[in-house]
Amino acid sequence: MNFHQLHIFYTVSERGSFSAAAQTLHMTQPAVTMQVQALEDYFGAKLFDRSSKKIMLSEAGRTLLPFALRSIQLMRETDQAMAAFTHMLEGRLLLGASLTIGEYVLPRLLGPxxxxxxxxxxxMKVMNTSQLLEEIHKHQLNFGLIEAPVSHPDMEIEPVMGDELKLIVPREHPLAGKDEVTLAEALQHPFVLREQGSGTRRVMEEQLLAKGLDPGAMRVVMELGSTGAVKSAVEAGLGITIISTSSVKHEVALGLLKIVNITxxxxKRQFYAIHLKSTLLPISAVTFLTFLRDRAGDL
Incomplete structure (x- = not known):
């Protein structure tokens, strides 16, 4: 018995067939079948009931499954623990990132x-969350970075770094002369916001609801599909907004926009890494995610 066989067994169980597991593992179906049979020979027990079209775990397979899962989790923890010592890694990472992360957060970390x-x-591909999940599922990306948690039966999701949204106003705005305002004061002004369904918009609306406020009561004069477009509209004086502070560092430094604290x-929100449960990330990907966690305070 070896870890590779346990990983294959777990993947067959998760995917529900030898052919689907073979596709996930980038193996041939006969190779997957052979490894499972070798595991069955080792234990002297059948691990799957193959009597129906969709294979089912036998009693022995159900007993083995949690141990196989623990072995995969232990391997992931081992990679995370050793990532700090791997300095001569080679390889190519294919990752996806949602808009704010891909356009404003990662670029300043990729250099270091x-x-x-x-x-x-x-x-790196920059795309919306649904597109990102689809490409991970098709094995076109190793993993993705998203702005809000999602629920998907085939995906593992974990927080990697924090972020904070703030009130952003143009330099000539009445609120620009203040360092802080109340939420009620801010809501008296027209807003330019990201589109419905974006991670940024969702975080803002959830906080308003937590405060007993109706997001639909905001005076929204414009909804735009990118953070860059929102910044340009605010800079032009069309309204104020609530977006990530990491996306406006350049404009704030130039005096074009100002961050105003809401008292x-x-x-606050988390950014998350997401990947297939049945796939072990390459050590280079684990090292990259460990690097992001360590550098989260530099954003």
Whole structure:
């Protein structure tokens, strides 16, 4: 018995067939079948009931399953613990990122990562969460980084870094002369917001609901599909907004926009990494995620 066989057994159980497991593991179906049979020979017991079209775990398989899962979790923990010591890694990472993360958070971290691990190349796609999940499911991406948690039966999700949304106003706005305002004061003004369903919009609306306020009562003069478009509209004086502070550092430094603290509300959130449960991330990907966690305070 070895870890590889346990991983294959777990994947067959999760995917419900040898052919689906073979696709997930990038193996041939006969190779998957052979490894499961080797595990069955080792234990002297059948692990699957193959009498129906969809294979089912036998009693022995149901007993083995939690141990196989623990072995996978232990391997992931081992990779995370050893990631700090791996400095000569090579490889290519294929990752996806939602808009705010891909456009404003990761670019300032990719440089330091590239210096620390010069032999790892990164290809990043910036897309919405649904597209990202689809590409991970098709094995076109190793993992993704998203702005809000999602529930998916095939996906593992974990927090990797924190972020905070703040009130952003143009330099000529009446609120620009203040360092802090109440939520009620802010809501008296027209807003330019991200589109419905975006992670940024969701975090803001959840906080308003927690305060007993109706997000639908906001004076929203414009909804835009990217953070860059929202910033441009605010800079042009069309309204104020609530977006990630990591996305406005350049404009704040130039004096084009100002961050104003809201005294009675906090719009904090987590960014999450997501990948297939049945897939072990390459050590280069684990190292990258560990790097993000360690550098989260630099955002």
């Amino acid at each position: 990562f590239g210096k620390a691990y010069p032999h790892i190349s990164i290809m 009675d509300a906090s719009f």
